[in-house]
Amino acid sequence: MDFPEELKYSKEHLWVRMEGDRAVIGITDYAQTQLGMVTSVELPEPGDDLEQDDSFGSVEARKTVAELYAPLSGTVLEANSELHTSPEFINDDPYDAGWLVVIEMADPEEANLLMSAEHYEDQVAVAEDDEE
Structure with a gap:
């Protein structure tokens, strides 16, 4: 992973890449593995406001639908429109x-x-231990 x-x-289980006053947000490798093959994605529109920890969309996989919770507050500048026709990008290249x-x-x-990568990796290890 x-x-x-x-x-x-x-x-x-979302990641954030800081780029000045902007942030790119996506689903972690661990989360996409847990979800399985992603079949569709519902995302906000540019101009929509997100509040930290509030739901802002969902990801549907073959067996489940997962809500997406905003890791940060802000205004959506761009949504990945490629995911509407190619949701598998989340699995292939999260x-x-x-x-x-x-x-x-x-x-x-x-x-x-x-969390830092190290702290998140520790959280994932604990979650995996709990599953066993």
Whole structure:
């Protein structure tokens, strides 16, 4: 499983790539593995406001639907429209082609509440131990 060091992570298994006052958000490698083959994605529209920890969309896989919870507050600048026709990008390339949205952060300080790659990897290890 991949845990890129330059990213921040939420407890809801989303990753955040900080780019100045913008943040790119996607689903972690661990989450896409747990979901299985993604079949559709519901994302917000550009201009929509996100509040940290509020639902902003969903990912449907063959066996389940998972809500997406915003790791940061902000305004959606871009949603990955490629996912409407190719939701498998989330499974194939979760940290690049499978990104979900780009937001302009309302409060960059919120990013301090997110986990480092090392901390997230530890959380995943605990979750996997609990499954056994």
